Amino acid sequence: MTEPLIKxxxxxxxxxxxxxxxxxxxxxxxxxxxxxxxxxxxxSGSGKTTLGRTLLRLVQPxxxxxxxxxxxxxxxDARAMRLMRRRMQIIFxxxxxxxxxxxxVEAVISEGLAAHGIGSRSERRDRVASxxxxxxxxxxxxxxxxxxxxGGQRQRIGIARALALEPEFIVADESVSALDVSVQAQxxxxxxxxxxxxxxxxxxxxxxxxxxEYLCDQIAVMYLGRxxxxxxxxxxxxxxxxxxxxxxxxxxxxPQPGATGKRELLQGDIPxxxxxxxxxxxxxxxxxxxxxxxxxxxxxxxxxxxxISYCKRIEALDxxxxxxxxxxxxxxxxxxxxxxxxxxxxxxxx
Amino acid sequence: MRDRILxxxxxxxxxxSRGGEVTALRDVSFTLExxxxxxxxxxSGSGKSVTSLAxxxLLPPNGRVSAGRLRYRGRDGREMDLSALDxxxxxxxxxxxxxxxxxxxMSSLNPLFxxxxxxxxxxxxxxxxxxxxxxKRVVEMLDxxxxxxxxxRADAYPHELSGGMRQRVMIAMAMICNPxxxxxxxxxxxxxVTIQAQILDLMRRLQNELGxxxxxxxxxxxxxxxxxxxxxxMYAGAVVEQATARDLFADTRHPYTExxxxxxxxxxxxxxxxxxPIPGTVPPLHALPQGCAFAPRCPYAEARCEDPVVLTEKASxxxxxxxxxxxxxx
Numbered sequence: 001m002t003e004p005l006i007k008x009x010x011x012x013x014x015x016x017x018x019x020x021x022x023x024x025x026x027x028x029x030x031x032x033x034x035x036x037x038x039x040x041x042x043x044s045g046s047g048k049t050t051l052g053r054t055l056l057r058l059v060q061p062x063x064x065x066x067x068x069x070x071x072x073x074x075x076x077d078a079r080a081m082r083l084m085r086r087r088m089q090i091i092f093x094x095x096x097x098x099x100x101x102x103x104x105v106e107a108v109i110s111e112g113l114a115a116h117g118i119g120s121r122s123e124r125r126d127r128v129a130s131x132x133x134x135x136x137x138x139x140x141x142x143x144x145x146x147x148x149x150x151g152g153q154r155q156r157i158g159i160a161r162a163l164a165l166e167p168e169f170i171v172a173d174e175s176v177s178a179l180d181v182s183v184q185a186q187x188x189x190x191x192x193x194x195x196x197x198x199x200x201x202x203x204x205x206x207x208x209x210x211x212x213e214y215l216c217d218q219i220a221v222m223y224l225g226r227x228x229x230x231x232x233x234x235x236x237x238x239x240x241x242x243x244x245x246x247x248x249x250x251x252x253x254x255p256q257p258g259a260t261g262k263r264e265l266l267q268g269d270i271p272x273x274x275x276x277x278x279x280x281x282x283x284x285x286x287x288x289x290x291x292x293x294x295x296x297x298x299x300x301x302x303x304x305x306x307x308i309s310y311c312k313r314i315e316a317l318d319x320x321x322x323x324x325x326x327x328x329x330x331x332x333x334x335x336x337x338x339x340x341x342x343x344x345x346x347x348x349x350x
Numbered sequence: 351m352r353d354r355i356l357x358x359x360x361x362x363x364x365x366x367s368r369g370g371e372v373t374a375l376r377d378v379s380f381t382l383e384x385x386x387x388x389x390x391x392x393x394s395g396s397g398k399s400v401t402s403l404a405x406x407x408l409l410p411p412n413g414r415v416s417a418g419r420l421r422y423r424g425r426d427g428r429e430m431d432l433s434a435l436d437x438x439x440x441x442x443x444x445x446x447x448x449x450x451x452x453x454x455x456m457s458s459l460n461p462l463f464x465x466x467x468x469x470x471x472x473x474x475x476x477x478x479x480x481x482x483x484x485x486k487r488v489v490e491m492l493d494x495x496x497x498x499x500x501x502x503r504a505d506a507y508p509h510e511l512s513g514g515m516r517q518r519v520m521i522a523m524a525m526i527c528n529p530x531x532x533x534x535x536x537x538x539x540x541x542x543v544t545i546q547a548q549i550l551d552l553m554r555r556l557q558n559e560l561g562x563x564x565x566x567x568x569x570x571x572x573x574x575x576x577x578x579x580x581x582x583x584m585y586a587g588a589v590v591e592q593a594t595a596r597d598l599f600a601d602t603r604h605p606y607t608e609x610x611x612x613x614x615x616x617x618x619x620x621x622x623x624x625x626x627p628i629p630g631t632v633p634p635l636h637a638l639p640q641g642c643a644f645a646p647r648c649p650y651a652e653a654r655c656e657d658p659v660v661l662t663e664k665a666s667x668x669x670x671x672x673x674x675x676x677x678x679x680x
Binding site: 150182185189207210213237248249253254255256257268270 | 393394498512513514515542543544545546547548550551569570571572573574575576578595596599609610611612613614615616617624625626627628629631632
């Protein structure tokens with residue numbers, strides 16, 4: 001992997017609520033390599049969205065640093081941060097709620113350009129036209145209002161808006177979760193194309209591990225505000241080195257009848273963030289937890305190239321029978337009836 | 351001799367709207383064998399939820415069953431046409447013979463009553479038990495759906511429970527009168543994947559123990575593969591393919607089903623294999639194309655596709671509504 005665009009160092013965020021403090025982020029550290037897509041997965045309440053927003057400083061961290069291109073974002077004053085925002089953008093989950101229904105598409109997409117005083121009105125219009133084409137819409141769509149578009153098209157508009165300022169870094173927060181699968185595939189392929197064309201760096205927040213495995217180069221797994229495991233997609237998905245990642249992996253229903261083997265069901269629910277377990281936060285649901293897990297938070301263990309796991313019982317994990325060996329261990333594409341066509345498939349978005 | 355609990359044939363549902371009447375279901379036909387699970391799968395707007403509401407007699411006031419038959423055969427072997435039932439007739443059926451669970455457990459539970467009261471309401475409606483006996487059954491049922499400390503949780507209010515626990519309460523409510531048919535409309539879509547795995551596991555166990563039939567509505571092909579014996583794929587208000595789950599995945603006959611399967615990222619597949627999305631979007635119901643509704647998005651479409659197309663048996667127990675025997679590139 002290349003030199004990281006973003007280094008997240010010991011980032012923490014405490015929210016003070018009427019019922020007491022909640023650590024939405026607790027000592028989060030990992031790197032986001034330039035030009036890569038990093039997937040951030042975890043159950044609801046794990047802190048994924050807070051992390052995305054804290055990186056963009058839409059939420060102020062309580063402690064820690066976000067080093068962007070060698071500069072600590074959290075030390076910037078308001079003016080410097082405003083300039084910095086041109087370089088980092090966000091795409092939201094809900095394409096309906098995140099587009100102003102009273103603005104035409106042209107105004108929606110060019111709002112950032114106008115706010116930063118970039119270009120004349122006609123230059124901005126040209127930019128909007130080319131952005132619409134880039135995301136697979138038509139230039140004359142700029143005259144329309146958001147409600148005239150389908151969900152997938154609206155998400156493309158949200159992507160065009162995020163691209164308008166030519167950012168280096170984009171946070172995509174559950175950006176395909178609300179879409180039907182056939183349309184979701186269109187948007188995923190668009191994101192891959194954009195990454196290639198513009199050398200974008202992305203943090204892709206999702207709860208769907210299969211989507212993350214398809215799209216991302218690196219995966220970070222969160223649970224109750226902490227990173228459990230982070231590493232290259234291949235390694236994290238085919239040989240996870242954390243019991244939580246394994247449980248998440250084994251919980252995905254595979255679209256092959258009979259493929260879902262014995263699964264390691266996690267007991268119970270994610271604990272309340274108001275009263276997180278001591279030591280390793282996952283230990284209350286972990287099938288391998290021992291007394292030592294309750295003492296201190298597990299330190300980072302390097303388990304491979306750029307692959308880190310926060311677990312004190314990795315040796316015990318390795319001794320356990322891998323789950324679903326038959327389906328996951330098969331050579332990629334071997335049982336994929338569409339492999340050939342996929343390989344030939346047009347890389348552009350229809 | 352087959353034992354069909356449900357036989358839906360040529361079901362049409364129409365909605366009145368400002369622009370005139372819109373047909374939401376166009377001749378939907380499928381069958382469900384007793385004790386089995388049929389998945390109704392499709393994207394938004396395909397009509398899968400409308401189908402379940404029509405079965406339950408819960409269509410909104412501007413909707414009606416305009417044609418077709420909904421034949422249901424209960425445990426006592428008596429056959430009836432659900433579409434002919436009046437409100438009182440339906441009240442006797444719902445909860446006792448046919449139950450339903452919904453996607454969003456929070457909005458389906460009443461926030462003002464304890465979960466015990468709500469689970470017990472079904473018993474109060476359908477069975478003649480005194481309060482003590484009712485309470486006992488409720489706690490047994492909460493225990494059966496694996497709610498820890500069932501006796502004390504019966505006195506909890508919905509907001510005191512997690513999403514997964516609420517869905518267990520919904521299942522307890524649906525199952526307490528031991529219905530013959532359970533309709534589950536996206537029951538795990540709002541849940542995290544680890545909780546989804548628990549709920550699917552619970553539903554399978556209950557089906558084994560209690561022997562009910564399940565109509566499982568979902569958009570998730572992974573859930574289909576895991577839960578279904580049979581699958582009916584819906585598109586734009588019609589069933590386009592029905593087969594056993596195994597045949598549907600291994601020997602896909604309809605181009606839309608093929609397109610859906612190619613759109614899903616599958617774990618463990620090589621990254622160089624791009625997904626193949628279905629181009630375009632689902633047409634609005636008031637502007638469906640002539641003939642096959644999928645033709646404008648179909649890579650195999652030809653002129654003949656503008657003629658009406660019906661479900662035909664392409665192989666044993668495998669129906670597809672396509673002029674092609676199976677999707678093969680020309």
